[in-house]
Amino acid sequence: MEYRDLGRTGKKASIIGLGCEHLDGKPYEQIRETIDAAIAGGVNILDVFMPGEEVRKNIRKALGSRLRDVMIQGHIGSTNVGQQYDISRDLPTVRKYFEDMLRIYDGYIDFGMMFFIDSEEGYKGVFETGFIDYVRGLKEKGDIGHIGFSAHNPVTAARVVNTGLVDVMLFSINMAFDLYPAEKHVLDSLEEGINPGLFHGIDPKRAELYRLCEQKGVGITVMKTLGAGKLLSAQHTPFGKPMTAAQCIHYALSRPAVASTLLGCQTAQQMQDALSYLSLDEAQRDYADILNTASKEFRGSCVYCNHCQPCPSEIDIAAVNKYLDIARLDPGHIPPSVKSHYQALAHQGDECIRCGSCEERCPFGVEIMENMAEADRLLG
Numbered sequence: 001m002e003y004r005d006l007g008r009t010g011k012k013a014s015i016i017g018l019g020c021e022h023l024d025g026k027p028y029e030q031i032r033e034t035i036d037a038a039i040a041g042g043v044n045i046l047d048v049f050m051p052g053e054e055v056r057k058n059i060r061k062a063l064g065s066r067l068r069d070v071m072i073q074g075h076i077g078s079t080n081v082g083q084q085y086d087i088s089r090d091l092p093t094v095r096k097y098f099e100d101m102l103r104i105y106d107g108y109i110d111f112g113m114m115f116f117i118d119s120e121e122g123y124k125g126v127f128e129t130g131f132i133d134y135v136r137g138l139k140e141k142g143d144i145g146h147i148g149f150s151a152h153n154p155v156t157a158a159r160v161v162n163t164g165l166v167d168v169m170l171f172s173i174n175m176a177f178d179l180y181p182a183e184k185h186v187l188d189s190l191e192e193g194i195n196p197g198l199f200h201g202i203d204p205k206r207a208e209l210y211r212l213c214e215q216k217g218v219g220i221t222v223m224k225t226l227g228a229g230k231l232l233s234a235q236h237t238p239f240g241k242p243m244t245a246a247q248c249i250h251y252a253l254s255r256p257a258v259a260s261t262l263l264g265c266q267t268a269q270q271m272q273d274a275l276s277y278l279s280l281d282e283a284q285r286d287y288a289d290i291l292n293t294a295s296k297e298f299r300g301s302c303v304y305c306n307h308c309q310p311c312p313s314e315i316d317i318a319a320v321n322k323y324l325d326i327a328r329l330d331p332g333h334i335p336p337s338v339k340s341h342y343q344a345l346a347h348q349g350d351e352c353i354r355c356g357s358c359e360e361r362c363p364f365g366v367e368i369m370e371n372m373a374e375a376d377r378l379l380g
């Protein structure tokens with residue numbers, strides 16, 4: 001397993017985690033086997049957004065003495081008042097459900113995630129009511145380790161990140177969603193079918209959100225990595241051909257600030273299949289061709305696909321471009337953490353010998369040699 005820094009939390013998350021949604025309603029034995037397979041594979045982060053008491057208890061029971069070997073994302077405002085998943089901002093209701101969760105998980109949840117902030121109304125319901133005071137109180141009391149939130153809308157999510165109150169963001173990331181305009185509600189596309197007619201290059205609001213998170217030290221965990229399975233399906237794919245799970249995982253993990261993809265496995269076998277990503281090589285993970293056929297509007301922008309490798313100077317070109325893109329957000333105020341991450345790379349932009357071979361391989365026409373020089377100027 002590979003572990004990555006989860007923003008400024010000081011925690012390291014496994015790059016593959018377990019989203020427990022599909023364990024809801026499953027027999028205890030199946031839940032235990034799935035969690036055993038996850039932990040055996042090195043998974044150390046689980047998302048438990050479900051409000052139901054039975055599934056929460058079954059996951060807790062399956063973890064047993066290993067509870068503190070993993071980190072739990074628990075959601076504040078996730079309820080099932082109407083016998084189905086629901087969002088609540090009503091404090092007594094919110095309290096009841098979250099305090100139930102705290103009780104089941106021995107009084108501590110690593111990441112207290114403010115549930116589903118996706119609109120102006122959702123933002124106000126959290127930040128202009130007692131909701132946020134309740135969440136801050138949980139942090140002050142030590143009931144939660146960090147404040148986070150979940151979202152699908154990049155504009156609202158950027159607003160939340162800019163409050164400076166959150167350390168973690170659970171966001172829906174996959175190639176199809178990234179190609180959708182920011183104003184399109186992506187969850188609708190899972191119901192209606194993903195419409196490739198709306199693809200216009202990677203949406204700038206989404207790209208900016210990921211860079212903003214990196215800049216602010218907010219770690220991203222990913223949901224909907226596989227587009228609810230649609231991206232893998234020959235029938236439903238919006239691209240010329242289905243993606244593989246490895247390509248989807250790799251795409252999400254290549255976005256700035258992403259620490260972990262939380263996959264919605266419901267059996268031990270599915271968990272093991274997801275973990276097989278770890279043993280694949282770059283060519284098997286490469287998503288550049290699919291992206292290139294989806295839209296022609298990428299020219300000049302790095303999509304962090306690694307298609308340009310190998311570099312004779314062993315520069316991780318995608319990583320250099322990623323830090324450069326973050327630096328370009330506000331060149332006069334580059335966060336020290338971004339500079340130190342850049343400087344920690346084994347090989348930096350100044351080692352480019354301008355051989356040009358990467359530019360021949362890049363399908364997206366990125367001016368890599370210029371970027372290496374600029375990265376050195378801004379970050380070296």
Ligand code: SF4
Nearest residue numbers: 302303305306308362
């Ligand atoms: S420079 Fe081109 S090939 Fe290299 S990671 Fe960026 S988009 Fe991919």
Ligand code: SF4
Nearest residue numbers: 311352353355356358
């Ligand atoms: S041009 Fe520079 S970055 Fe590109 S492959 Fe050659 S040395 Fe590496």
